[in-house]
């Protein structure tokens with residue numbers, strides 16, 4: 001059989017018209033792996049997206065087709081490739097001051113009442129869970145600095161975590177193209193951004209950078225994290241998970257929050273069946289009800 005004929009037979013089963021055949025079985029295997037690893041549910045409407053993000057890996061690895069790629073992903077020694085697949089398939093959309101009302105709420109209801117205590121040495125901890133390329137934790141940092149410009153010299157830390165190691169590296173670099181920094185108010189830009197001459201972009205200065213610690217963390221696995229946090233931001237992350245997984249994640253946040261702590265979630269996310277554990281404190285902002293103060297490591 002000629003190569004061209006073999007190709008056209010393979011293409012008959014392909015869900016996508018492209019360089020490599022991509023069958024329903026290929027899609028199902030990749031979707032199952034992504035769900036098991038990251039909790040992310042992929043609907044079949046994402047077929048073309050999965051193909052386009054992974055075809056480059058098939059080509060770079062010199063594989064013949066997605067069958068070979070799926071076999072590679074399934075091999076026990078393929079941790080690195082599974083990580084690459086995961087990085088390629090996560091949705092990292094974010095921006096500075098996304099859903100700005102959350103940062104006003106944080107400033108007025110969490111930070112402002114604590115300013116004197118923080119200046120006297122009290123601890124402030126905030127977690128950005130699913131931080132993507134860093135715009136969310138840096139928006140939190142700039143909000144803190146707007147009230148306490150010397151915060152980097154105090155006991156103040158923002159933990160920024162994400163499953164995707166590429167976005168963690170971008171957050172650590174703290175350098176953003178001109179159009180990305182536009183949502184930052186001009187006065188804050190003037191004070192806390194500097195020219196990144198190497199990349200021709202804008203970089204957060206040392207003070208906001210010192211406030212944020214970026215770490216890889218998969219919310220589906222153990223969390224080697226000690227509370228308590230005065231605020232947890234987990235926005236537009238669990239939207240890709242099924243409902244029981246979403247509820248499990250929300251439930252695990254509760255003991256990590258201070259009694260007066262706040263949970264900030266995405267505009268289209270809901271607490272669902274566990275909403276009786278929290279009380280609403282504004283638009284997609286919640287306080288835990290009657291919890292014990294969190295002081296232990298939660299896994």
Ligand SMILES: C[S@@+](CC[C@H](N)C(=O)[O-])C[C@H]1O[C@@H](n2cnc3c(N)ncnc32)[C@H](O)[C@@H]1O
Nearest residue numbers: 038090093094130132163164218219235236237
């Ligand atoms: C759409 S972005 C949201 C970023 C930011 N929170 C915001 O609202 O602008 C979702 C982020 O969640 C991360 N993510 C997806 N599954 C995850 C998991 N199981 N554990 C940790 N992070 C995850 C993705 O890598 C991605 O960077």
